[in-house]
Amino acid sequence: MTAAVISIHEGSTAWVKLNRPERLNAMNRQLVDELAEALSRAEAEESIRVIIVHGEGRAFCSGDDLKDLDVQTESEAATQAWVEAIQDITLQIMRSRKIVIAAVHGWCVGGALEWAINCDFRLFADSARWFFPEVSYGFFVTGGVTALLTKQVGPQVAKELIMFGERHDAKKALEVGIAWKVVPAAELLGEAKKLALMIAERPAKSVADIKRAINVGFHSSLDEAMTIETTATIHGFLSAESQARARRF
Template identity: 75%
Template structure:
């Protein structure tokens, strides 16, 4: 079973927040998605726990970097389709679910901390969109990923219709989102979703090294440059997310999309 590296374990204490475990070790907040029996699939407990863990890290002045990772065999396998009926009982319920997912994007991208994703196993759908939102995304060299939403008749979130299009160009963005094909880690590096690839056994150690290197830089300068880059490069994030929210709510409430997702 994968776990946070042993370095500094004596200083760390687990704080369980729903389906997320948070540990603060000096300048690093380790935030672990913890539904390994479901490949860390996203349900309300996981999303709310992640939001709480990110808020806790943001409020801790000693934390300079957040490392987001997954327990077990995957980073996160996307929406838990077993919860689809619960998520679509009404338009208000569905909008609340989508807003909760989108709020994670805002917490990551508006944070004054640097957020690092350490991705292993499967990284799918909404979780892949969160990885795109992170400041640095490290992939295990055996990781797999894809955007399944359009295949179901649903829609993406996380502002990726703006972020990924600017990063990869419109044709590649359409390829990834419309075709929804499964890709390996080298493709993530090729299109710029992954910053670097590492053997899985080294992934968390490499994330830790990066976090500590960031922590050596002046705090205000790092936070300010993050915001300047995000605001400059991703200026249409809010508009993209508003469109995504409308389209995702509509998709979730579509009987055809629900049937496709359940069949999958």
């Protein structure tokens, strides 16, 4: 079986690559489980200071693989396990003592966009495109974004982005604060490496403590938001109408 996530440790940096290019790196259980394992390995390695998450091929990640919808919704228990696996990635990223960078190119959609928002820095290629499709299907967002995004961009913009599900470009990501910086696509990974090396020059404990302090102070309602999201997402996945909408898409 081809690895859905490839992880390479290079000095103080862990390069974690989503590797389902034939599906635009869409999220299935294999990818989510392998991503969790890659993040755990990087977390356990003392020499690793920064984790860079990026995608192989033409996209960062196109969100849930809708070809797996039947598997994800075959029972309430299966849906619960799927949603919790997605949410666990958020907790790994946000509670990590490493700095996590999202290097985004091509499509960044749904759950993958939510993971990117969880990262400490988000570099977008000028070719990046992104949107939240969940509400259009009758599903719900994850990743704590009902709290995180609202605090970052304000409630009105958060409602616009999540409710309407319109497709946006990298310029819009920078404008609303989802992107930290937009760079030419050919320079994306080089810029991510440059940022990682800059972070690695700082004292490890201070950087980790600052990340934790800021996240705890700024995202104090993360757990509550994710509890609401998990319940709502499970209901959405199990809805026959939502499943039909997703299949038509």
